[in-house]
Amino acid sequence: MNQADSARLAAGLERRGYAPAARPEEADLVVVNSCVVRQSAEERVAGQLGALKALKRARPQLQVALTGCLVDSQIAALRRRFPQVDFFFPPQDFQALWERLAPGRPGDEGCLPQKPAGPTAFLPVISGCDEFCAYCIVPYRRGRERSRPLAELRCEAEALARRGVRELTLLGQNVNAYGRDLPGRPDLALLLEELAALPGLRRLRFLTSHPADVTEGFIEAVSRLPQVCPSFSLPVQAGHDNTLRRMGRRGYTVASYKRLVEGIRQALPEAAISTDIIVGFPGETETEFAATLALLEELRCDTVHGAAYSPRPGTAAARLPDDVPPEAKKERLARLEALQERIAGEINAALLGRRVEALVEGQKGGKWWGRTPTGKLVFFADEADRLGQLVEVELTMTGPWSLQGNVQAPAPVVAGGS
Numbered sequence: 001m002n003q004a005d006s007a008r009l010a011a012g013l014e015r016r017g018y019a020p021a022a023r024p025e026e027a028d029l030v031v032v033n034s035c036v037v038r039q040s041a042e043e044r045v046a047g048q049l050g051a052l053k054a055l056k057r058a059r060p061q062l063q064v065a066l067t068g069c070l071v072d073s074q075i076a077a078l079r080r081r082f083p084q085v086d087f088f089f090p091p092q093d094f095q096a097l098w099e100r101l102a103p104g105r106p107g108d109e110g111c112l113p114q115k116p117a118g119p120t121a122f123l124p125v126i127s128g129c130d131e132f133c134a135y136c137i138v139p140y141r142r143g144r145e146r147s148r149p150l151a152e153l154r155c156e157a158e159a160l161a162r163r164g165v166r167e168l169t170l171l172g173q174n175v176n177a178y179g180r181d182l183p184g185r186p187d188l189a190l191l192l193e194e195l196a197a198l199p200g201l202r203r204l205r206f207l208t209s210h211p212a213d214v215t216e217g218f219i220e221a222v223s224r225l226p227q228v229c230p231s232f233s234l235p236v237q238a239g240h241d242n243t244l245r246r247m248g249r250r251g252y253t254v255a256s257y258k259r260l261v262e263g264i265r266q267a268l269p270e271a272a273i274s275t276d277i278i279v280g281f282p283g284e285t286e287t288e289f290a291a292t293l294a295l296l297e298e299l300r301c302d303t304v305h306g307a308a309y310s311p312r313p314g315t316a317a318a319r320l321p322d323d324v325p326p327e328a329k330k331e332r333l334a335r336l337e338a339l340q341e342r343i344a345g346e347i348n349a350a351l352l353g354r355r356v357e358a359l360v361e362g363q364k365g366g367k368w369w370g371r372t373p374t375g376k377l378v379f380f381a382d383e384a385d386r387l388g389q390l391v392e393v394e395l396t397m398t399g400p401w402s403l404q405g406n407v408q409a410p411a412p413v414v415a416g417g418s
């Protein structure tokens with residue numbers, strides 16, 4: 001989300017006559033887009049701001065702005081903590097920055113096409129979240145759900161496609177909540193349908209889905225629209241109902257989550273499922289954690305993002321005793337990762353010899369790399385320039401984190417593509 005916000009911010013700055021600087025040392029303005037989802041992310045931001053303090057001492061005319069989730073309503077406290085920052089503005093409140101840079105000038109009309117860095121781009125479609133999970137800072141920092149109007153999104157998507165983007169990922173903290181705050185209540189399925197009709201866009205993705213908000217109708221839309229990748233990011237967070245209850249994860253249980261995954265796999269047998277897990281949440285017993293491992297063993301997700309719990313001040317969970325010792329969190333995370341490495345390795349090994357479609361995003365270590373519709377990383381060697389192409393790769397080697405193969409012919413154009 002921050003990457004997407006930064007790209008839109010850059011587009012707005014360029015529209016106002018700014019050009020990117022190679023390094024902060026050469027910049028007139030540095031905008032730091034912060035993340036505080038975990039303690040380590042917050043520490044990184046503080047480190048960056050520390051470096052900017054020295055820079056500002058040497059070049060007092062340098063303007064420093066801070067945005068993102070570190071910016072809460074306590075601006076006075078932030079000002080004391082980071083005196084090197086000239087201007088603070090809440091996440092996605094770009095208007096405040098435009099006003100500061102050019103007071104009185106009319107702001108953006110909403111549609112803010114980015115300069116894409118390659119064949120893929122992110123499109124934030126809804127910001128904020130209404131869920132208030134106990135551990136999460138997002139609703140406090142990014143506010144309640146705010147969907148962007150469909151026409152505005154179509155405008156940005158069209159501009160991105162004209163600039164060579166072939167794959168667009170629609171983003172939201174809870175992307176399936178899209179539209180419920182808009183007049184007429186359009187939904188994510190309708191948005192996907194509209195964007196799938198645009199020429200040039202070959203793939204559409206969506207990220208991240210709260211398990212309680214993925215409906216049968218939505219799964220049907222994903223299976224009906226050929227451009228929409230069968231790839232679901234469904235954070236379960238824990239595999240025991242007691243942990244889920246303490247986490248304030250509303251609207252689903254372990255059993256209903258399993259039914260959801262089953263429903264997706266019935267409609268889309270090739271679908272990839274990724275999930276997020278927090279280990280060491282307050283009160284997590286060994287039995288509860290074992291249930292999480294058992295769930296992952298049973299569901300066999302393609303990707304699992306594990307993270308050790310760290311309390312975020314201001315959230316409901318921060319008031320609970322952080323009673324799982326750091327060594328236990330580390331050990332549980334290691335067990336989770338080892339399990340997933342084995343499962344992902346087995347899932348990918350079953351693909352050996354098969355042909356997969358990949359959208360080529362770049363080169364690394366002398367090989368082209370791209371992603372399959374299910375989000376798997378594929379490498380292949382080829383003399384030809386394949387950047388931005390959809391190619392078919394016959395897989396000759398697989399591992400838990402990536403696939404390798406030989407390129408075949410370019411993949412056929414799908415309906416609605418150009």
Ligand code: SF4
Pocket residue numbers: 129130131132133136137138139173174210
């Ligand atoms: S649904 Fe996601 S973004 Fe919203 S509060 Fe829960 S964890 Fe945070």
